[in-house]
Amino acid sequence: MKKLFMVLVLFVLLLPSTTWATKPVKIGMVTTLSTKAGYLGEEVRDGFKLAIAQEEGKLGGVPVELLVEDDGRDPGKAKQIADRFMKRDDVKIMTGLIFSNVAIAVVPKVVRSDVLYISPNAGPSALAGKGCNKNYFNVAYQNDNLDEVVGKYVNEAGFKNVYLLAPNYPAGKDHLAGFKRYYKGAIAGEVYTKLGQSDYAPEIAALRDAKPDGVFFFLPGGMGINFIKQFSQAGLNKTIPVFGPAFSFDERLLGAVGAAALGVKNGSQWTHDLDVPANRQFVAAFREAYGRTPTLYASQGYEAARLIGSALKSVEGDVSKLDALRAALRKADFESVRGDFAFAANQHPVQNLYIREVVEDGAGGYTNKTLKTVFTAHSNAYVDACKMD
């Protein structure tokens, strides 16, 4: 045991130190690369790296160095990494967090320390309303957005009795609340399942018994795969249409769901088929670099990098000019893959929101196709609650 310990100590001491005194601007990325959800962080990181690679190591003409660390989906660990980035590496710009509960634990301290944080995914209401901060930007979406778009679509499509399903944790309730903000019909049932649950047979039996005319569910990651597969194995996908936010229908999950997801309509702020020049360029470059179709998370990582690039350019890489940097970020002066993009007063996106449909991609796989623009220049419900100094 002692010997092993000595070996470990030696090993750690001998690891090359990463604290070089250098010119490039350091960007700290705390993201989730391990656990079941690890592919989310991988997508964000790869999107971000693509933007840097396209400028050959620079963003906005300024040399950058990207520090990536895995938080393992653990708020405590993420906090430690963020602290280390700020204290040891003197990082002034951070990004990367995937999960809202981790973001709520990490972001407030970061932005209070006058470090800019650009969220490439998590957009909890806690950081959009009362907890907003001038140093916090979200380039992806406010969490409710992707449910609001589905709620409005389902309402307009004439559904009258929808069954709701989400995991029993704060984000699950938030997402259903987002849906209900725009859906005005009756609710056939509202079920909260165990977080991380894998078998949904009891819920599906109860669902069939309630005879809804549609199902809206928020079950991110593997939970969503399990639910859709079992829903279709029970033969219900032929009679009851399924809706949800894009989180259960990104291109990498679709590979694991297979034909069971065909025809499902889901809400998103972006799809790879959006006909915008910046987007065509991004999708082609991503496919060439990584050999797969980018998911919405990859687009968000890419956008975060490009937004940071636009701000670095305006201060010519001098990150000590915090006010100028922040003002430049607020302008969002970059060519977004989503077309029109601006920040609302609480520094969350004002953007179009779409309904997409899961279709066959023609190569034996499955992908999303944009079906309808449901919101144009949509902001979020928390703008008024945000009092920024």
Place this chain on the structure above:
Amino acid sequence: MSCTTYGHPGNGVPFYVLMLLIIEQILNGLQLGVTLFLMSAGLTLIFGIMQVINLAHGSFYMIGAYVGATVTARSGSFLLGLLAALPAAALVGMLVEAIVLRRLYKKDHVDQVLATFGLIMFFNELTRIIWGRQPLFMDVPAWLSGTVEIIPGIPYPSYRIAVIGVGLLVALFLYLMFAHTRIGMQIRAGASNREMAGALGINIKLIYTLVFGLGTLLAGLAGMMAGPILAVESGMGESILILTFVVIVIGGIGSVRGAFIGALLVGMVDTLGRAFMPAFFRLFLPTAHADGVAASIASMSIYILMAIILVWRPKGLLPAHA
């Protein structure tokens, strides 16, 4: 919120419809139960005979699912996938026993927990390296897709019926093996008193490896059969591992029969709790509130069951060392 209406099972529904729903939920419980049995039969033997707390048991479930999904996708045949998954899980299991666990038999439980927890991380990361971070796809074989109406008016997925059938067959096989074969008797002897069994000339070392191989083979079978229903992903073993430990504690450590009863009990309580708790709480609570309370109580139900059984029988229902 106030303008919404809720439908609930059991309210204004004819009695026979409710009965059908209950029967369907019992089938669901049975299916979860037999899956848990496949996991816990192996774990309880390993725990009972070798006195090793093997947290990595879920990893063999995952290996079964990954190998099964890969071979099924490549060959197009579910049976070939099954034929590959079972030996893969068993072989990796025996390898782990020989390389890692053998060094731990004499150590205390803390060392075993640390080492096998390390194995979990090792296997999770290994699957990520080999298969990548996104979950794998595995479909129900064509000859088991679709539904059958074994309960009139309620189509039930054929695949789940098959899972129940396989689980019960394995239970029967294990019963016959333990009750009527020499090796089964030796294993039982090892479970009740390993020093004595060793003194009587039973090769305990060989028994250990065989038991570990059998246990991990069953875990691989459970994983393979779960593949078409669940997401095949890194870390999938941990969610079932906790339930498995609950089962063997309820059933009594070292007892396969106890594991069978415990697994069915946990499967039923968990499923029926989730299915009918909301309706029950709506009888005396406002609907929106009832759903939240029911969800929380339902997810606690098996732990409450475990606590009650442990108060009543501290060594579990059918302990091997009784």
